[in-house]
Amino acid sequence: MGCSSSVPDRSSGRSTGLNNGENSEGPDxxxxxxxxxxxxxxxxxxSCIVLRFVRGQFDPTSKVTVGASFLSQxxxxxxxxxxxxxxxxxxxxxxxxxxxxxxxxxxxVAVIVYDITSPESFAKAQYWVKELQKHGxxxxxxxxxxxxxxxxxxxxxxxxxxxxxxxxxxxFFIETSAKTADNINQLFEEIAKRLPRPSSS
Amino acid sequence: MRxxxxxxxxxxxxxxxxxxxxxxxxxxxxxxxxxxxxxxxxAAIRGHPLWEASSDAEIDNALEGLEKYVMTKxxxxxxxxxxxxxxxxxxxxxxxxxxxxxxRPQHLDIPSVLQNETAWLLAEKELKKINAFKVxxxxxxxxxxxxxxxxxxxxxxxxxxxxVLGGADDxxxxxxxxxxPQLHSNLKFIQLCRxxxxxxxxxxxFLTNLVSAKSFIVDLNAKSLxxxxxxxxxxxxxxxxxxxxxxxxxxxxxxxxxxxNITDPGSSIPMHKKANSNINGELNYPxxxxxxxxxxxxxxxRLLSLYKDVVTKYTSLCSTVRHLSVSKTVSPVPQGNDDDLxxxxxxxxxxxxxxxx
Numbered sequence: 001m002g003c004s005s006s007v008p009d010r011s012s013g014r015s016t017g018l019n020n021g022e023n024s025e026g027p028d029x030x031x032x033x034x035x036x037x038x039x040x041x042x043x044x045x046x047s048c049i050v051l052r053f054v055r056g057q058f059d060p061t062s063k064v065t066v067g068a069s070f071l072s073q074x075x076x077x078x079x080x081x082x083x084x085x086x087x088x089x090x091x092x093x094x095x096x097x098x099x100x101x102x103x104x105x106x107x108x109v110a111v112i113v114y115d116i117t118s119p120e121s122f123a124k125a126q127y128w129v130k131e132l133q134k135h136g137x138x139x140x141x142x143x144x145x146x147x148x149x150x151x152x153x154x155x156x157x158x159x160x161x162x163x164x165x166x167x168x169x170x171x172f173f174i175e176t177s178a179k180t181a182d183n184i185n186q187l188f189e190e191i192a193k194r195l196p197r198p199s200s201s
Numbered sequence: 202m203r204x205x206x207x208x209x210x211x212x213x214x215x216x217x218x219x220x221x222x223x224x225x226x227x228x229x230x231x232x233x234x235x236x237x238x239x240x241x242x243x244a245a246i247r248g249h250p251l252w253e254a255s256s257d258a259e260i261d262n263a264l265e266g267l268e269k270y271v272m273t274k275x276x277x278x279x280x281x282x283x284x285x286x287x288x289x290x291x292x293x294x295x296x297x298x299x300x301x302x303x304x305r306p307q308h309l310d311i312p313s314v315l316q317n318e319t320a321w322l323l324a325e326k327e328l329k330k331i332n333a334f335k336v337x338x339x340x341x342x343x344x345x346x347x348x349x350x351x352x353x354x355x356x357x358x359x360x361x362x363x364x365v366l367g368g369a370d371d372x373x374x375x376x377x378x379x380x381x382p383q384l385h386s387n388l389k390f391i392q393l394c395r396x397x398x399x400x401x402x403x404x405x406x407f408l409t410n411l412v413s414a415k416s417f418i419v420d421l422n423a424k425s426l427x428x429x430x431x432x433x434x435x436x437x438x439x440x441x442x443x444x445x446x447x448x449x450x451x452x453x454x455x456x457x458x459x460x461x462n463i464t465d466p467g468s469s470i471p472m473h474k475k476a477n478s479n480i481n482g483e484l485n486y487p488x489x490x491x492x493x494x495x496x497x498x499x500x501x502x503r504l505l506s507l508y509k510d511v512v513t514k515y516t517s518l519c520s521t522v523r524h525l526s527v528s529k530t531v532s533p534v535p536q537g538n539d540d541d542l543x544x545x546x547x548x549x550x551x552x553x554x555x556x557x558x
Binding site (some may be wrong): 038042043046048049050068069070072086088089090091092093095098099102103134169 | 283307310326351352355356357365366367368369370371372373374375403406407410412416417420424425426427
């Protein structure tokens with residue numbers, strides 16, 4: 001299985017691979033809590049990414065302790081802050097698209113996922129980016145994620161397309177594989193680092 | 202709160218509740234007042250000498266107790282308090298009722314491995330408990346329990362069917378399939394009156410899912426189910442007919458078997474109402490005070506029809522009375538004497554009510 005071993009073989013170049021071994025929640029440390037909403041077409045692997053992220057840190061067999069659509073996970077950063085992600089999954093089918101605003105309202109982070117083997121899902125991701133730019137919370141941190149990076153031979157969306165689009169829209173971009181756990185931790189660590197810090201600290 | 206030292210707190214709670222009855226219900230305004238009150242009470246409790254040595258958990262308990270007390274007192278003024286809310290509830294349940302006639306799991310993208318009637322019923326049962334509770338926290342718990350049942354179904358399916366866990370793609374459709382009562386009012390009540398500090402994290406997520414389920418149902422049209430407009434309209438019309446037929450049959454059956462001829466004076470018989478009559482029969486049977494000499498040949502036809510009417514009514518009245526008295530006597534009787542009492546009552550009523558048949 002090896003869920004916790006994430007080998008960044010195709011790093012975006014920006015992730016700095018933190019070690020999450022010491023995942024202790026210091027009660028007096030600067031503890032951030034952030035609502036993260038997952039958007040993307042049905043079947044692109046939104047929930048797999050989160051499950052990999054949450055389970056990868058622990059025993060992969062502990063299935064009963066996690067929910068199916070709401071998950072929370074705390075990570076520790078090098079500067080001794082901890083970030084607790086409260087991850088809100090959304091239904092990706094087209095018929096439920098109109099309900100998304102109920103979920104992303106008040107979210108500090110939006111992770112928009114597409115499948116690198118499906119150009120339709122990439123188009124859908126761009127739709128979500130535009131919608132969030134219009135209606136999302138101001139200052140929302142957005143990440144564009146190309147999932148299923150293990151399916152190289154079926155790739156239809158080039159890395160460059162993702163990078164370009166993300167750059168144009170001031171987003172963080174990464175390709176992941178929920179299947180091999182590739183870049184999963186990097187995704188969340190990078191988001192954590194981009195979160196606005198409370199000004200008092 | 203019984204401690205005399207808490208008198209100041211008790212006083213402010215009471216005056217808050219009393220102050221509420223002076224104002225006309227206005228949900229949004231009420232919500233603000235309630236939330237502000239919770240906040241000020243939280244500050245008061247935290248700074249109070251009585252709770253000085255208390256842990257966060259104990260203070261939490263006190264706050265939950267406060268919410269429970271206040272919201273129980275204010276329930277009737279805050280829950281489904283406007284005519285609009287009541288109307289909205291009725292509209293949504295009507296729509297759900299019609300949809301149940303033709304909506305299938307595949308319309309909502311529920312995969313067949315997740316079509317588990319037992320788990321769905323269990324989830325629905327949890328949700329239906331919502332009206333048994335008056336306090337936002339308890340209502341919210343019903344929603345959370347329902348969502349957990351669905352979550353477990355998804356997790357179990359992912360283990361036993363070796364299926365990739367679908368997350369919200371699977372979760373929301375199943376939740377929409379459950380049919381909660383007074384959906385609109387319950388959600389509004391929780392959103393407005395639950396202590397805001399508790400409406401976070403998983404609880405907020407599950408609540409949002411139910412809010413979005415409601416929103417989906419309210420806006421539901423042919424496109425939401427990926428079917429043709431005409432098919433949707435036809436199905437809704439058909440559902441309305443299915444809905445009406447059993448009710449009509451039921452009423453007709455009732456009337457025919459027992460009350461039709463009693464309650465319905467018969468449209469063919471004109472009512473010659475006597476101003477000072479106090480017997481119902483006199484209204485319906487205009488010949489009650491007539492003398493034989495006053496009658497003409499033309500009256501024979503009406504007299505005959507009235508006679509038939511009376512006989513029919515009397516017969517059905519007899520059978521109904523017999524029926525009613527039997528079922529009344531039997532049900533509350535403790536074990537053992539059933540037979541005797543049944544026979545006794547049957548016999549008596551036959552004797553008294555149908556004598557001279």
